[in-house]
Amino acid sequence: MKLGIGIGWRPEIADAVEALPGVDWVEAVAENICADHLPEPLARLRERGVTVVPHGVSLGLGGAGRPGADRLADLAARATLLDAPLVTEHIAFVRAGGPLTASPGLEAGHLLPVPRTWDALDVLCENVRVAQDSLPVPLALENIAALIAWPDEELTEGQFLAELVERTGVRLLIDVANLHTNHVNRGEDPATALDELPVEAIAYVHVAGGVEKDGVWHDTHARPVTRPVLDVLTELRARVDPPGVLLKRDDAFPPAEELAGELTAIRETLAAAAPAAASPPTAPPPAASCSARSGTRPGARSGEQTPGTRPAPAPGARERVAVAQTAVLSSLVAGTPVPEGFDHRRMAVQSRALAAKRADVVAKVAPELPLILGDGYRPAYLGYARTRPLSGGYRRDALDFAEHLLIAGLPADEDARRGLTRWWQDRAAPGPPRRGTRLVRAARDMRVVRAARTALSGTLPGTRSGRGTR
DSSP: OEEEEEEHHHHHHHHHHHTTTTTOOEEEEGGGGGGOOOOOOHHHHHTTTTTEEOOOOOOOTTTOOOOOOOHHHHHHHHHHHHHHHHHEEESSSEEETTTTTTTTEEEEEEEEEEOOOOOHHHHHHHHHHHHHHSSSSSEEOOOOSSSOOOOTOOOHHHHHHHHHHHHHOOEEEEHHHHHHHHHHHHOOOHHHHHHHHOOGGGGEEEOOOOOTTEEEEOOOOOOOHHHHHHHHHHHHHHHOOEEEEEEEEOOOOOOOOHHHHHHHHHHHHHHHHSSSSSSOOOOOOOOHHHHHSSSSTTTTOOOOOOOOOOOOOOHHHHHHHHHHHHHHHHHHHHOOOOOSOHHHHHHHHHHHHHHHHHHHHHHSSSTTTHHHHGHHHHHHHHHHSSSSOOOOOOHHHHHHHHHHHHTTTTSSSSHHHHHHHHEEEHHOOOOOOHHHHHHHHHHHHHHHHHHHHHHTTTTTOOSSSTSSSO
């Protein structure tokens, strides 16, 4: 299906999106849409015949656990409501812990990279098949930006994506800004990744802006698209004519004129990079496997199952991935030691980024808190979040944060403390928790940290035990 040029739909720029010329389609965050009705601006776009693609952010298909039936049903409902031609999600994990590690569940509140190992690929492929069976339309998966790199990875990004497509038939959503991010942060050449992945499986492309700080690229989606990102789009267009290209902007929204200028830059980049003499359109060939590209799968052993036969995950793959992801996530959100082999500086950067994003979301969910606390909101919240993982959603987190301050006799300003007490009482209970409740909650927080440390005592499963070197 040919989508054309699109833009990410957000309530903050709904009016601008409606008025922008030459917008063929939009993408909306699935979790921000009610399952039974559409926001009026989005409904008007649908009435005009504008295609709307739901873009999920919470499935965590790269996680060790199987995707939740409720989350899959919600995504399917959005696809049906929008009459969407496809739905999209991410190759990432967003939670860890739980039954597979016999430890409390942890939520990242953001997309984290999966290790490019055969174990992680097996688990991802099985999760993708579960999702495909539950969705009414095709699924496409997005490559994510990464601040951190897993040690002892066994495949490149292009090889990992090629194997995923070969085994599951899933489509790809290639974010060229994320390829640029991984170039800056991990030294990975975007052109090499594009050479290795099956470009004929691309459903559409994301283009977005970011910012570089201290040698680290932050994929903020809150800045104008930079020339290096457009250069990666040029590389991609030289290889394939993507069915759709979409401009993403998630924060610090500019005037409509600036959005229109960025869309124009995308169109001009695509036109300039198009081959001079295009061949007549033909049906796309089937995705080539790693075997077809290099003669054999990288690291494959003699007699091993070949790509395309959908092998089941190796025994214990989920458990090994679960322990590894729990160790990483607990280090990022609960203050446990950094697992062996990870860059401590990058882990610290990622930890701060997760806490900052969490603070931003809580401020949106509970806008009264920054008003009550003023300039003290952010430092107070970041201090609170350092050792208190997100576990019950952002609304619960906002209440727990307020409770934490009140128990500590904060804020120091009496008027602010009274205002915070009233806010908390209106939403939680008639009074601050009793001493017994405080002790129970403190013990709960300690169990999270202890369980994470226990997980760290095992071996980080970068490779499959007993299966030889890949």
